[in-house]
Amino acid sequence: MKNNVSENSNSQLIPLKPLIGYSLLAIISGLSGFAFITIINKIISNSITATETQPMQNYLYMFAGTIVIFFVSRRWLAGGVIKLSQKIYWDIRKDVIKLILKAPYRKLQEYKEEVYATLTTDVNHVSNASLMVITFFSSIILIAACLVYMAFLSLKLLGVSTVVIALGVLIYALRxxxxxxxIKEVRELEKTxxxxxxxxxxxxKEININADKGTQIYDQRLMKVATTGETKYVTALLKYLNSEIISQILFYGLITFILVFSGTVFQTPIATKVSFTFVLLYLMGPIVSVMTIIPxxxxxxxxxxxxxxxxEDLAKIEKPQNVSHKGQYKDFSDLKIRNYAFSFGENQFSVGPINFDIKRNEVVFIYGxxxxxxxTFINTILNLYNLDNGEAYIDGKLVPLKELEKIKNLFAPVFSDFYLFDAFYGIADVDYDKVNKYLKLFELEGKVQIKDGYFSTTNLSTGQRKRxxxxxxLLEDRPIIVLDEWAADQDPYFRHKFYTEIIATIVRDEDKTIIAITHDDRYYNTADTLLKMEYGKLEKTNISELAEIF
Ligand SMILES: Nc1ncnc2c1ncn2[C@@H]1O[C@H](COP(=O)(O)OP(=O)(O)OP(=O)(O)O)[C@@H](O)[C@H]1O
Structure with missing residues (x-):
């Protein structure tokens, strides 16, 4: 099976090659538009100066040629832009998901809102702008082409135009x-x-029962974010708009100067004035485009x-080499954990140092x-958290701190805040006989069927979903089942069945080992080993002394 996730995602977020290709196409299309205006200019100027050198038929051919180039390139460009926009949009989303799939769990918890904001907001911003990059660069090229043409028409008028354009750009940049x-501040609000x-x-559900909760969240928290976001964004865009208007006023001032005063000041012939004004008016389009695209x-x-x-942040905690350890420990016979220590941070809760031994088919209960x-302890042995210290021995073989990632292959957990997927993902060959056997043992027969690899439903009660x-x-090829308060959501009948029948069946028939967190003191005696967690330290409880303790 092709593993798309592990494919290297070092690719650029925006593919440069097609972007450059389409920008070139945009330039061709822009230049054909420019050629169109130049031909018109030429005809007008020839008509004014009455120096007709080319027969009209030639102009007709030129017109037809430029129109064909213009529409073919436009159509090609528009089609390409549609495809490219969708490619960029989905590629960025796939890239972010790949990052999430590979990210360390703790980092992901920390960055949940940021990831969400990126997937919903940033991806749209980037893919929208990536399309505009094409117009942006082609407009810049067109502006440059117009400037060259203007230089050809009149150097003096180009000098005046350059000063005015430079002034407009300066005002725009400063503002x-x-x-x-x-805009940056508005983006920061997105996370909140x-x-x-x-x-x-x-x-x-809570809000539905007590609407005041929703009203308070809306009035006190959401309104603040919405009002600040709206005001800041409007202010930012109005500033851009005002700068644009200032630049346009300067531009019209320039056109007025050329038409009214350049004849007197620079002795510019009328034909040059008309041609120059024509090009300036044509130039307005790309200049306005550039100014609209900048925000x-x-x-x-x-x-x-x-x-x-x-x-960068998600990849910060260096992950061990991407070596496949699948099935590496499926025949393990004993695990020793030594000096495990983990802290949520300075002056925060910590566990350890913890020493913990477990043998194949052993049933260990942890209470407290x-x-x-x-x-927290369970999450450290699953290596969900990056340990501050510790090492493990699997069948006597040292697994140092740096390589603890591969210890994950030992475990198959059901967390207390578990998530039930809609299929047996990650299991290569699903043993349907085993599935049916356990659907029966777990009393889900008739409630859930497996159709084409998918569960017929996940709309089950909490206890049923846990089953x-x-x-x-159980179907995973991993020898140690880890359960965090699994029985807490089961009814007394099934809880009894779990402790007195199911655990033994799993150990015997599936050759599994069990680590379970439990508060069910009635059943502590069904474990082989009982451990007590007290403020981050693990201590053994003698099962034979249970009666005295509880
Ligand atoms: N992400 C976190 N950041 C900082 N401290 C945390 C974090 N998660 C849990 N803690 C702290 O770690 C301590 C241990 O929590 P943990 O969930 O391991 O307890 P527990 O023994 O499983 O409790 P329970 O029986 O209620 O499930 C708690 O005091 C909690 O405040």
């Missing part, structure tokens, strides 16, 4: 600085918006920087009060 800062949006979606490009630059920063560190999740991990 756009503060607009850019505001996503946080609020997520809390509304995730708390939809869009600035917004996209902010987004592009954000995306690159996200890419809320917040004592059971889940499906456990069936899923």
């Amino acid at each position: 756009s600085k503060s607009s850019n800062t505001q 918006f996503i946080t609020i949006f997520n809390s509304i979606l995730n708390g939809a 869009v490009m600035n917004r996209a630059t902010v987004s592009l920087k954000k995306m690159n920063k996200l890419k 009060g809320n917040g004592e560190g059971k889940t 499906m999740a456990l069936i899923n991990v």
